[in-house]
Amino acid sequence: MAVPPFTLIACGVLQREIVHLVEKNRWPARIELLPPSLHNDVEELERRLVAALDRHAGAPILLYYGHCHPLMEELADRPGVVRMDRENCVASLLGDDSYFDELGKGTYFLLEEWAKGWREAMAETFGDHPEAIREIFTDAHRRMVALVTPVSGDYATAAHEAARQTGLPLEWRNVDLSRLEEALAGGVARLFPEGRP
Helix, strand or coil: CCCCCEEEEEEHHHHHHHHHHHHHHCCCEEEEEECHHHHHCHHHHHHHHHHHHHHCCCCCEEEECCCCCCCHHHHHCCCCEEECCCCCHHHHHHCHHHHHHHHHCCEEEECHHHHHCHHHHHHHHHCCCHHHHHHHHHHHCCEEEEEECCCCCCCHHHHHHHHHHHCCCEEEEECCCHHHHHHHHHHHHHHCCCCCC
């Protein structure tokens, strides 16, 4: 059954993966990706999310954000909007059990787009206080795990810089896109439960 056109609003942290899966599944989605750095400023994240939702109001919208804002459920509570049912983008890749297990071990996850914008995001958040970055990250985490998907580019230099700044040992983990694809397909199915709007 053909899926009707819809808008997919998502965090750009998984932009390669999302675009790849939309193309692979031939979903007729208009994709709007918001900058990953918005997670550092919940007021700006809210402003940009509301603007994107308003821009596409009246059309079916799949909102691919987890619990990235304290009011995410309220922001997504609009007619025609379906929000992903995952904790966040990392949990969409790993699955909830693996994600929470790793969090319990003190893992900080790094994704390609986050790594590429790392320097600017840290400078904006912490200013010229590299010791604050190291202290905060080493107090809360034991290691940094960079996730590599089948469509990831080479972000080794950026990942090593992030690990150096935080003082965390860097590890790499390959992940497939099956869970992310399942989450997106589930969102599309919830958006069109009858196959048509």
